Amino acid sequence: MQRIRELDERYVASTYRRQPLTLVKGQGMFVEDIQGKRYLDFVGGIAVCSLGHCHPALTKAISTQAKKLMHVSNLYYIQPQAELAALLSRVVPKGIDKFFFCNSGAEAIEGAFKLAIKHTRRQRIITMRGSFHGRTAATVGATWKSSYREPFEAIIPKIFDFVPFDDLAAVERAMGEQTAAVIVEPIQGEGGVNVPSNDYLPGLRKLCDEHNVLLICDEVQTGMGRTGKWFACEHWGVEPDELTMAKALGGGFPIGCLGARAEVMNSFSPGDHASTFGGNPLACATAKAVIKTMTRLKLPQRAAKIGVYFKKRLDELTDKHGCVREVRGLGLMLAMEISNKQIADAAVAEARDRGFLINCTADKVLRFIPPLIVERKHIDRLIGVLDEILTEVEK
Numbered sequence: 001m002q003r004i005r006e007l008d009e010r011y012v013a014s015t016y017r018r019q020p021l022t023l024v025k026g027q028g029m030f031v032e033d034i035q036g037k038r039y040l041d042f043v044g045g046i047a048v049c050s051l052g053h054c055h056p057a058l059t060k061a062i063s064t065q066a067k068k069l070m071h072v073s074n075l076y077y078i079q080p081q082a083e084l085a086a087l088l089s090r091v092v093p094k095g096i097d098k099f100f101f102c103n104s105g106a107e108a109i110e111g112a113f114k115l116a117i118k119h120t121r122r123q124r125i126i127t128m129r130g131s132f133h134g135r136t137a138a139t140v141g142a143t144w145k146s147s148y149r150e151p152f153e154a155i156i157p158k159i160f161d162f163v164p165f166d167d168l169a170a171v172e173r174a175m176g177e178q179t180a181a182v183i184v185e186p187i188q189g190e191g192g193v194n195v196p197s198n199d200y201l202p203g204l205r206k207l208c209d210e211h212n213v214l215l216i217c218d219e220v221q222t223g224m225g226r227t228g229k230w231f232a233c234e235h236w237g238v239e240p241d242e243l244t245m246a247k248a249l250g251g252g253f254p255i256g257c258l259g260a261r262a263e264v265m266n267s268f269s270p271g272d273h274a275s276t277f278g279g280n281p282l283a284c285a286t287a288k289a290v291i292k293t294m295t296r297l298k299l300p301q302r303a304a305k306i307g308v309y310f311k312k313r314l315d316e317l318t319d320k321h322g323c324v325r326e327v328r329g330l331g332l333m334l335a336m337e338i339s340n341k342q343i344a345d346a347a348v349a350e351a352r353d354r355g356f357l358i359n360c361t362a363d364k365v366l367r368f369i370p371p372l373i374v375e376r377k378h379i380d381r382l383i384g385v386l387d388e389i390l391t392e393v394e395k
């Protein structure tokens, strides 16, 4: 542990505030540190490892494809890429029927902005307060947190209009002649697991239709079954024009994807957009295995069901502990807002000591985004430990 820490501090960019932990192995719901201590994982690499760690279907897909063909250029047809697109078309919301593959969430969203601007020939994008869309120049520009943006103003495009989340009137006021698209996370992730009112997404769809503006749903975090449906916008029956995916799409293998209605995607012509690694055989074979396994195990439905149980158990803690402000979320994207940051940070550290990985976002929101294979017994163990921890910190 000490050696890795020294190497990291000496040679790795200090962009991350690291917890004192080196994870070296994983299996199902568990990860193991370099000293051999095991942890129940409610972070899942931040909503990435939805099949759990080292799922045999993924390990097999990766090793089989790695022996066959790892990479070729997009100058040629790529078999697993075409097959992945066809598979995806069956699980995404209706209307989304063409796909561009890349390597991360931010890249998918950069592509979404380029496509919206090219398709509409307009220049501005409406985005939400509390949003998170990534760290590249355009996506950090669409991200609410000013500390992420301010040092880099010089390279951030000045095309974003911020409006409060869950406020349709504000979106209507912000719509202008140059508005190309509205981007929204159906449930805000980094912003603190914020679930909008039931009329919000349908209202956005209607406003976009009225103004001939594209609706981009950023489902990088909420997608792939996380909230109890394949994609969160389905909870409100909303069909976006563009859909961005990444995180759980590769189950731990880096891959991102922009989906769009064919009519919109066809505004991209050869040469308009590209990525060397995007859609490479290894990444696509892995994502194919993710979708097939999720379908076989009915993981979206499972997330819906076990999420109800998890939320109920968290609600019990709300009633018991004064420092818990609110429990919210959908499926297996759940959060518990704590009255202050010190208590929230202490809870994360204390849980870690006791063998549980949980995450804190938006200063004081404990976020639970476990693999979708999580079982009741794992949830019960976490609740027991959280109950003890909250009792102690409140003393």
Ligand SMILES: *Cc1c(COP(=O)(O)O)cnc(C)c1O
Residues within 6 Å of the ligand: 103, 104, 105, 106, 107, 109, 132, 133, 134, 135, 185, 189, 190, 218, 219, 220, 221, 222, 246, 247
């Ligand atoms: C994580 C995330 C991103 C950024 O994805 P990266 O792969 O880190 O670039 C974008 N949007 C949302 C909603 C996210 O949760």
